[in-house]
Amino acid sequence: MKSANEKNVKEYKAKYLNKRTAPIEPFDPEALLEVQHLSKTYGHLTVLNDINEKIYKGEKIAIIGPSGSGKSTFLRCLNVLEDPTDGYVFFEGFNLCDLKVDINVQRRRMGMVFQSFNLFNNMTILKNITFAPVHVQMQELAKLKRLNLKIKIGNLFKKKDCQVPPIPVETNKKKIKADAEENAYRLLKRIGLEEKANVYPSTLSGGQRQRIAIVRALAMNPKVMLFDEPTSALDPEMVGEVLNLIKELADEGMTMVIVTHEMGFAREIATRVLFMDGGNIMEQGSPEKIFGNPENDRLKDFLSKVL
Amino acid sequence: MKKFLIGMTTAAVVAATALSFTGCSNDTLTVYTEAGFAPFEYVSNGEIVGVDVDIMNKVGEKLGKKVVFENVSFDTIVDAVAAGKLTNVGAAGISVTDDRKAKVDFSTEYYTANLYVIYPASDAATYESTTTDGVTGVYWESMTGKTIGIQGGTTADIFLADELVEGGSLYDTETSKATAAKTTFQSLNVAVSDIGKNTSVVIIDELPAQQLVKGKDNLKCAPLYYKGGEGEDDEIACDTYAIAVTKGQTALLNAINEVLEELGKDGIQQLVNTHLGL
Amino acid sequence: MFEDLKKIFSSSEYLGYYLQGFGNTLIVTFSAALIGLILGFIVALVKIAAEHNKWMKIPAFICNVYTTVFRGTPVALQLFFWCFAVFTIPGFKPYAAILTFGINSGAYISENIRAGISSVDKGQLEAGRAIGLSWTTTMVRIIMPQAVKNIIPAIGNEIIALLKETAIISIVGSTVGTLTFDLNEAAHTISFKTSYIAAFMIAAILYLVVVYIFIIALKLIERRLRKSEKR
Numbered sequence A: 001m002k003s004a005n006e007k008n009v010k011e012y013k014a015k016y017l018n019k020r021t022a023p024i025e026p027f028d029p030e031a032l033l034e035v036q037h038l039s040k041t042y043g044h045l046t047v048l049n050d051i052n053e054k055i056y057k058g059e060k061i062a063i064i065g066p067s068g069s070g071k072s073t074f075l076r077c078l079n080v081l082e083d084p085t086d087g088y089v090f091f092e093g094f095n096l097c098d099l100k101v102d103i104n105v106q107r108r109r110m111g112m113v114f115q116s117f118n119l120f121n122n123m124t125i126l127k128n129i130t131f132a133p134v135h136v137q138m139q140e141l142a143k144l145k146r147l148n149l150k151i152k153i154g155n156l157f158k159k160k161d162c163q164v165p166p167i168p169v170e171t172n173k174k175k176i177k178a179d180a181e182e183n184a185y186r187l188l189k190r191i192g193l194e195e196k197a198n199v200y201p202s203t204l205s206g207g208q209r210q211r212i213a214i215v216r217a218l219a220m221n222p223k224v225m226l227f228d229e230p231t232s233a234l235d236p237e238m239v240g241e242v243l244n245l246i247k248e249l250a251d252e253g254m255t256m257v258i259v260t261h262e263m264g265f266a267r268e269i270a271t272r273v274l275f276m277d278g279g280n281i282m283e284q285g286s287p288e289k290i291f292g293n294p295e296n297d298r299l300k301d302f303l304s305k306v307l
Numbered sequence B: 001m002k003k004f005l006i007g008m009t010t011a012a013v014v015a016a017t018a019l020s021f022t023g024c025s026n027d028t029l030t031v032y033t034e035a036g037f038a039p040f041e042y043v044s045n046g047e048i049v050g051v052d053v054d055i056m057n058k059v060g061e062k063l064g065k066k067v068v069f070e071n072v073s074f075d076t077i078v079d080a081v082a083a084g085k086l087t088n089v090g091a092a093g094i095s096v097t098d099d100r101k102a103k104v105d106f107s108t109e110y111y112t113a114n115l116y117v118i119y120p121a122s123d124a125a126t127y128e129s130t131t132t133d134g135v136t137g138v139y140w141e142s143m144t145g146k147t148i149g150i151q152g153g154t155t156a157d158i159f160l161a162d163e164l165v166e167g168g169s170l171y172d173t174e175t176s177k178a179t180a181a182k183t184t185f186q187s188l189n190v191a192v193s194d195i196g197k198n199t200s201v202v203i204i205d206e207l208p209a210q211q212l213v214k215g216k217d218n219l220k221c222a223p224l225y226y227k228g229g230e231g232e233d234d235e236i237a238c239d240t241y242a243i244a245v246t247k248g249q250t251a252l253l254n255a256i257n258e259v260l261e262e263l264g265k266d267g268i269q270q271l272v273n274t275h276l277g278l
Numbered sequence C: 001m002f003e004d005l006k007k008i009f010s011s012s013e014y015l016g017y018y019l020q021g022f023g024n025t026l027i028v029t030f031s032a033a034l035i036g037l038i039l040g041f042i043v044a045l046v047k048i049a050a051e052h053n054k055w056m057k058i059p060a061f062i063c064n065v066y067t068t069v070f071r072g073t074p075v076a077l078q079l080f081f082w083c084f085a086v087f088t089i090p091g092f093k094p095y096a097a098i099l100t101f102g103i104n105s106g107a108y109i110s111e112n113i114r115a116g117i118s119s120v121d122k123g124q125l126e127a128g129r130a131i132g133l134s135w136t137t138t139m140v141r142i143i144m145p146q147a148v149k150n151i152i153p154a155i156g157n158e159i160i161a162l163l164k165e166t167a168i169i170s171i172v173g174s175t176v177g178t179l180t181f182d183l184n185e186a187a188h189t190i191s192f193k194t195s196y197i198a199a200f201m202i203a204a205i206l207y208l209v210v211v212y213i214f215i216i217a218l219k220l221i222e223r224r225l226r227k228s229e230k231r
Helices: A002-016 A071-078 A103-107 A125-156 A173-191 A206-218 A236-251 A263-269 A287-292 A297-306 B002-020 B051-063 B074-083 B098-103 B121-127 B155-163 B188-193 B206-213 B250-276 C002-010 C012-050 C054-072 C075-086 C093-118 C122-130 C135-172 C183-193 C196-229
Strands: A031-042 A045-056 A060-064 A086-091 A110-113 A224-228 A255-259 A272-277 A280-285 B028-033 B041-044 B047-049 B066-071 B111-120 B128-130 B136-139 B147-151 B181-185 B201-205 B219-226 B238-241
Touching: A031 A071, A045 A071, A045 A255, A045 A280, A060 A071, A060 A263, A071 A086, A071 A224, A071 A255, A103 C122, A110 A206, A110 C122, A125 A173, A125 A206, A125 C135, A173 A206, A206 A224, A206 A236, A236 A255, A236 A263, A263 A287, A272 A287, A272 A297, A280 A287, A280 A297, B028 B051, B028 B074, B041 B051, B047 B051, B051 B066, B051 B250, B074 B098, B074 C183, B111 B121, B111 B155, B111 B206, B121 B128, B121 B219, B147 B155, B147 B188, B155 B181, B155 B201, B181 B188, B181 C183, B188 B201, B188 B206, B188 C075, B201 B206, B206 B219, B206 B250, C002 C012, C002 C196, C012 C054, C012 C093, C012 C135, C012 C183, C012 C196, C054 C093, C075 C093, C075 C135, C093 C135, C122 C135, C135 C183, C135 C196, C183 C196
Parallel strands: A060 A255, A060 A272, A110 A224, A224 A255, B028 B066, B136 B219, B147 B181, B147 B201
Antiparallel strands: A031 A045, A031 A086, A272 A280, B041 B047, B111 B201, B111 B219, B111 B238, B128 B136
């Protein structure tokens, strides 16, 4: 009796209240990113269909597949840029689909690079890179100062030996800014664009912009980098320089998830390749297996067209 | 596409010029009036009717022309008739003044109207006084410190303007300032609805004033008087109506004067009574 | 006509009327523009926030009603409503008129602002959020500065329209010495003793002068905003 009612309530909730009905299983503490029963539907169109996957630290995942297979949607669900219709996304143990979790704090530890670069057009390159780190740290500083003020006020009403010592403030506005700028210049130097620090993005080429976008994401020291077709909007001459930068990051040990059409590149740097079609992960495995020895028919079909 | 545009523009220009000459076309007589002035012109059942309408319809019969009435704002009528392009006749209870005589020709005067003041019934004591004629009237002086609403361009406007300057009864020679404020409205209904809010009183001709307060318990009206000097009688403010005709349109002017003579004072009074519902 | 022009220019009373009318028109226009800008900004913000925050859905609905009603009815009607039906306190009429124009402009300006914000590439918002910035921060520091480039010309246009729109203020009754005596009414008063053409031509030239100065100021502002698009 009870379980039938529960089922009806669940169905009602799913249909009419848009609440998630998938069971929350305990997450794997080893995994950096984990998705459970991830589904995304737009009306009647199912874009992602009950996907379960774990991504460990140091892995470089390449996602390939025909267009409309849900690759970009899957990637965007990882940092909840797309809100999953059902299922959960776990990052370092935090359930990103839980409203109580501050999604902004979690997103700061994930870097995302877009197909159309999306550099902030109203800021110089330097400002683009330093804006988020400085802003976040200034907010922390303000919070700390407010807390100290509360402690001080509390101390006025307490006896000498009950008083709470204020938290030491170790940075200040100037230092935050200087550190951020130093970091930015270091990153720009790495990609050889330090003389472009004070220009606006509209004056740069696509390849330069994408590399700066990658560097902007790196400035926040993310644990994982998400690349959404990073070279699809670039001229062929510039694809190489962007892929080289991503390869460098991979060699340094950055965990990354890349949606790409560059099969050669995927083969070269990926530790695991996922083939998606129609909202499901049809096949996955090491690059040698996927590219050299495909089992799935759709995958064979796809590879024959692209390679 | 180009040909189509050229054709459309030519058609539009031709239509516009044709329309602009309706005032001067041979079989239509355009009369400019302001249909908010009962019983001389007002709107009833969607049509413009009134004493002036009746007079002009008779003129149309005499000349064998169709009469079309255009409802415009009052203060544009005299200038429009003076220009003579869109219309040659203005029949809107227009009073004869020297300024207007310089611009247009006037028919024989067909009605003498007194100026009345519309005021809130609750303020009757402030305004009403008994004049030397023995009637209840309103003196100019009783409106000191008030805001007076008038319809732009009417004789009320002209008379009030004279009172607000040096030599007038609403002017303080010591401070060299007018002691009352004049608010100009385009429509009498708006003016009357503002009484008690931003406007204290409204000055307008007798018959429209009586029509405007009919049925409204909170408003009253009384004739406007100039206070007479020592031993002199008080003088009622009044003006005479005539129909304005563009200078040079003698045939039209003669036709109008003939109709007015045929009607005579009695005929006009009869028309007035009909439109007053008496 | 030239005798009339001479008559006007030689009479200090008439020139005084023009000056008063000119001043009043400017005061009414810019007060109404200020009210419109503030109102329009708040309304646009509420509508934009409703896309992100579900608590804003009801205020957004009210804002939609406001925009529809005040864009969908003639200004003359709105003047009668506010001046004669709502604010009937004596002496408040000129301010009620300014409020009417402000409320009317606010409806149009809010749509201009909302359209300007919507015209900014969605990717900017996504990039801002993906890097961990809050919705408010992204909106204020990244989207708005880019939206302003599109909003300023549209609002400039609206203010020019507002200037001309204020000419109908005399339908609620115009008193010399108060704000209801605008440039249009000044020309009207002067036209009684002179001619329509002369009186209104001078008024038209004065309107033109104001609009021209405003357009030049607008161009300077736009040029400064385009600094970040230099190639």
